[in-house]
Amino acid sequence: MMTQLDLAFVRSQFPAFSEPSLQGQAFFENAGGSYACQPVIERLTAYYRETKLQPYHVHPASQKAGNAMDASYKRFAQYLNVDEADIHFGPSTSQNTYVLAQAFANILQSGDEIIVTNQDHEANSGVWRRLADSGIVVKEWQVDPQTGLLSPSDLDLLITPKTKLLAFPHCSNIVAHINPVKKICEKARSQGIVTVVDGVSYAGHGIPDIGELGTDIYLLSLYKVYGPHLGVMVIRNAVAEKLGNQSHYFNTAYRNKWFVPAGPDHAQIAAAQGVLDYFEQLHDHHFEPSESVLERAQRVRTLLHDAEIALLQPLLDFVDQHPKLRLLGPVDASQRAATVSLMHTDMDSEVLAKRLVEKGIICGAANFYAVRLLEAMGIDADKGVLRLSFVHYTTPDEMTQLIDALSEVC
Known part of the structure; x- marks a missing residue:
């Protein structure tokens, strides 16, 4: 029922x-x-009022700020069904993909191939296309011009032994068709291809179980999911290790800083978990209790x-x-x-x-x-x-x- x-x-x-x-x-x-939902607004206001200072230092207010940030990483990892080290909060999805593409540019070689679509928001398209300047071969997975939809069978004509990366949307921000992400990722994984899924247009309708989807990298924007203006980037451990630290050299020990060179927005990260506060309130109002996140x-x-x-x-x-x-x-x-x-x-x-x-x-x-x-x-x-x-x-x-x-x- x-x-x-x-x-x-x-x-x-x-x-x-x-x-x-x-x-x-x-x-x-x-x-x-x-x-924005009330819990996010309350957490953001509280951070600016009570803990607006450098987090993780010895003062109790600084420790409180750091604890709030840590909680957001932990809770989002649980909700998205990934490891805590896989979660990266950046200023926006566009900025996150830019850093990501620059990281891949360091490990891809001339002649390697990547596949992009013409269905994407430019954030998950343009940054990859620019790698052609470095000798990377960029192939376009094209939509049906009548429907605007992508056909997974068309991928078979694009994938070769040189294909290293596939970037595509969970759903288009225009035609809104929900692509079969799990099926596409399974096909890519079977051939050793890294998948980058733009979930910005999907996540506001229900943050997905990323572990179940099976993608290597997943992107979403919290300001479209009732939260602050942050981009969330999930990068699975094996891929992150290959890409390496993109931040200051002395941040190598801090995985959540690897792909945020400018540094995190402390207050917004602390407030981000307010989205999950809201979802938990929704659950408790509508359903019987459950111990399983x-x-x-x-x-x-x-x-x-x-x-x-x-x-x-x-x-x-x-x-x-x-x-x-x-x-x-x-x-x-x-x-x-x-x-x-x-x-x-x-x-x-x-x-x-x-x-x-x-x-x-x-x-x-x-x-x-x-x-x-x-x-x-x-x-x-x-x-x-x-x-x-x-x-x-x-x-x-x-x-x-x-x-x-x-x-x-x-």
């Missing part, structure tokens, strides 16, 4: 829903950054997914059946995340977005750093698409407000 999400409880955990200036405004740009994580993951799917399908059906709207990505909600990109036959996306904003719909129109994908689908990247993205805290009334607004302006 499916557990029903208690929306009143959920929304009570997000101060934005009590903000007077946002009343009546339905938030549909979560793919660009979600609202992985069981609690899976229950919450399913809870969020089921809540979104129930709202997503009617929106997809409306857009798909509208004579003047083009839906990008699958019309079946079970195949995608709750990010819906569309185009109007007679109206620029920015104009459409402005008209929706006048109806109380918070949304955006742009290329959303997926220029290569839009170009592959024959879409003018300068004009972009309208993107409507929501998460579990969106209400049925807000979905009605959105569909009514689309009906009026289209």
Whole structure:
């Protein structure tokens, strides 16, 4: 029996829903950054108020700061089902991938091959393509220009004995199709290929069990998962050892500093675990107690997914059946995340977005750093698409407000 999400409880955990200036405004740009939950705000405020000094030194306040940071590493590792040493907090996913690519440049040789896609956000594409300047052969796993989807069978035509790395998204931030990550990673692993999965557009809909997915490297952005503006990068131990320390030479003994050359943001790392505080509160409010972190994580993951799917399908059906709207990505909600990109036959996306904003719909129109994908689908990247993205805290009334607004302006 499916557990029903208690929306009143959920929304009570997000101060934005009590903000007077946002009343009546339905938030549909979560793919660009979600609202922050109360536990994150409280932890961040407490850090700045109580422990805003260098952590890990001898003063009790400094020790408290370090302990809070350590707790975030430990708790995220448990929730993601990886080793604590695999967790790296950086300033953003774009910055994390840049450092990562520079690290790979030191161990790859001229003639080695890497595979990228034209479905990705540029953060997990451009940094790898630049390695061609060093003699690395870059191959592109291309989307179907009609659907924007990737076909795993196409990989067989790209992989050779020289292939060393495969970078692809968990799901696109435009077409939102959820790629079969586990299957793709298994294929790559069988041939000794390192996988780098961009999970930024997926994680806000349910932080995944990375151990189960089997990827070597996984990327997500906490500011799209109800948290502070941090990027989380999971790098499995064997890969990290090959890449080596990218930070100051004297940080070799501190694995969590290896891939953050500029140093960590102490306060935001300490506050990051507030996301997991929220998920734990969600679990305890909806389910019987469980000693297993992985069981609690899976229950919450399913809870969020089921809540979104129930709202997503009617929106997809409306857009798909509208004579003047083009839906990008699958019309079946079970195949995608709750990010819906569309185009109007007679109206620029920015104009459409402005008209929706006048109806109380918070949304955006742009290329959303997926220029290569839009170009592959024959879409003018300068004009972009309208993107409507929501998460579990969106209400049925807000979905009605959105569909009514689309009906009026289209």
